[in-house]
Amino acid sequence: MLTDTPDETLAAAAAARDRDAFAALVARHYDRIFGLAFRLTGSRAEAEDLAQDVCLALPDKLAGYRRQARFTTWLYRVTVNAAHDRRRRAATRTRAGDGWGDWEVNRQAEMSEAAEAQGWLAAAMVRLSPELRDTVALTLGEDLSQADAAEVLGVSEGTVAWRMSEVKKRLRALARAEGML
Numbered sequence: 001m002l003t004d005t006p007d008e009t010l011a012a013a014a015a016a017r018d019r020d021a022f023a024a025l026v027a028r029h030y031d032r033i034f035g036l037a038f039r040l041t042g043s044r045a046e047a048e049d050l051a052q053d054v055c056l057a058l059p060d061k062l063a064g065y066r067r068q069a070r071f072t073t074w075l076y077r078v079t080v081n082a083a084h085d086r087r088r089r090a091a092t093r094t095r096a097g098d099g100w101g102d103w104e105v106n107r108q109a110e111m112s113e114a115a116e117a118q119g120w121l122a123a124a125m126v127r128l129s130p131e132l133r134d135t136v137a138l139t140l141g142e143d144l145s146q147a148d149a150a151e152v153l154g155v156s157e158g159t160v161a162w163r164m165s166e167v168k169k170r171l172r173a174l175a176r177a178e179g180m181l
């Protein structure tokens with residue numbers, strides 16, 4: 001019975017959620033959708049995916065079919081638009097992937113530089129006197145204020161400030177001597 005029904009009538013029924021009408025339309029036009037999808041993509045796998053995308057979107061798209069063109073013409077337009085959308089999404093993913101790759105390379109380089117700096121700093125700290133190391137460990141390592149570090153070390157806050165100034169001066173001198181500055 002539905003095999004003799006015009007496409008436009010089936011489309012109107014399918015838009016009203018008539019499953020049999022929708023099944024008849026898909027059965028009638030799937031090869032046409034797939035053929036165009038294959039010509040648009042050049043790949044059987046991509047054409048299958050695109051045809052599936054079109055068929056999945058068709059129930060919602062049918063609500064927009066206005067019979068201003070033949071159903072097959074409209075269906076071709078839906079398929080071409082789906083192919084364009086698919087290409088745009090692929091290009092966006094590629095750009096995002098490229099950006100991610102650049103970001104990851106930069107992140108790895110920064111981590112490597114930070115690890116190298118940490119290694120240098122640890123080696124340089126060993127060269128400092130125990131009093132300076134203790135002061136740095138408390139103020140920078142443990143994030144204590146200079147007043148709290150002074151209390152722990154049993155020295156004045158001014159002494160802690162001087163020690164930190166001295167640490168900076170000595171680390172700069174070591175970095176210059178090693179060609180790091």
